[in-house]
Amino acid sequence: MDKPTPRPHLHVYDDGPAVARAFADHLVEKLRQQPEGPLFWALSGGSTPKLLFKLLAEEYGEKIDWSRLHFFWGDDRMVPYNDPESNYGEVKSLLFDHVAVVEDQIHPVPTDLPAEEAAEAYAATITELLPQNSDGLPIFDINMLGMGGDGHTASIFPDSMELLTDDRVCAVAKHPESGQLRVTLTGPVINASDEVVFLVTGGSKTERVAQILNDTPEGEQFPAAHIRPTSGNLHWFMDRDAAKEVK
Numbered sequence: 319m320d321k322p323t324p325r326p327h328l329h330v331y332d333d334g335p336a337v338a339r340a341f342a343d344h345l346v347e348k349l350r351q352q353p354e355g356p357l358f359w360a361l362s363g364g365s366t367p368k369l370l371f372k373l374l375a376e377e378y379g380e381k382i383d384w385s386r387l388h389f390f391w392g393d394d395r396m397v398p399y400n401d402p403e404s405n406y407g408e409v410k411s412l413l414f415d416h417v418a419v420v421e422d423q424i425h426p427v428p429t430d431l432p433a434e435e436a437a438e439a440y441a442a443t444i445t446e447l448l449p450q451n452s453d454g455l456p457i458f459d460i461n462m463l464g465m466g467g468d469g470h471t472a473s474i475f476p477d478s479m480e481l482l483t484d485d486r487v488c489a490v491a492k493h494p495e496s497g498q499l500r501v502t503l504t505g506p507v508i509n510a511s512d513e514v515v516f517l518v519t520g521g522s523k524t525e526r527v528a529q530i531l532n533d534t535p536e537g538e539q540f541p542a543a544h545i546r547p548t549s550g551n552l553h554w555f556m557d558r559d560a561a562k563e564v565k
């Protein structure tokens with residue numbers, strides 16, 4: 319018999335800033351519980367992470383041993399690092415420029431390469447640096463994700479569900495409306511993470527969150543519903559608006 323999928327841990331706070339603070343505290347606690355060694359963190363873009371990076375820079379500079387953190391991205395857009403669309407560029411200006419991170423431990427997607435080459439090079443970097451599970455998949459300690467209003471996560475969109483089972487570490491994705499190219503971690507890699515944490519806020523996500531977390535048949539068509547780490551450590555940090563219709 320298949321093992322039942324454990325229920326995600328749901329955490330609901332008043333608003334986006336409270337969600338960002340709760341995640342920052344969660345990170346501090348994770349470092350405390352795992353007091354030695356590196357912590358491999360896959361970051362995401364999005365509105366709530368922006369609040370998080372600003373908060374970490376302003377209030378957590380001294381609370382975190384930054385030398386233990388190794389930074390990667392769950393997805394990034396194929397734009398220069400100084401483009402406002404760059405997920406890496408955002409973290410650099412909001413966080414890395416203000417705290418004692420170790421430069422050599424920051425691993426952005428090499429967006430100066432053509433997209434397919436960038437995906438392959440990024441997969442090679444991740445494979446070289448991270449520990450692997452028995453299936454040869456890299457293990458991120460924390461994979462932080464957002465969810466778009468269309469149910470996408472990382473850059474796995476509803477029209478490219480095959481990326482949820484792709485056997486590569488990274489793949490090229492295309493935004494369904496703008497056609498913008500991106501590099502994303504694939505589903506098996508996200509699900510091999512020791513812990514996955516969604517940060518989702520705002521009333522524009524209420525219906526999608528309910529479809530996914532209430533286990534409705536409609537929810538299955540959205541990539542975010544298929545993120546079920548084999549470790550069982552799945553957390554959804556939400557504000558009241560996003561979680562309003564979760565039963």
Ligand SMILES: O=C1O[C@H](COP(=O)(O)O)[C@@H](O)[C@H](O)[C@H]1O
Pocket residue numbers: 362363364365366393394395405463464465466467471472473
């Ligand atoms: O395109 C992206 O969007 C998602 C969700 O962002 P949000 O602003 O709706 O929270 C994000 O997780 C992903 O990294 C980003 O590239």
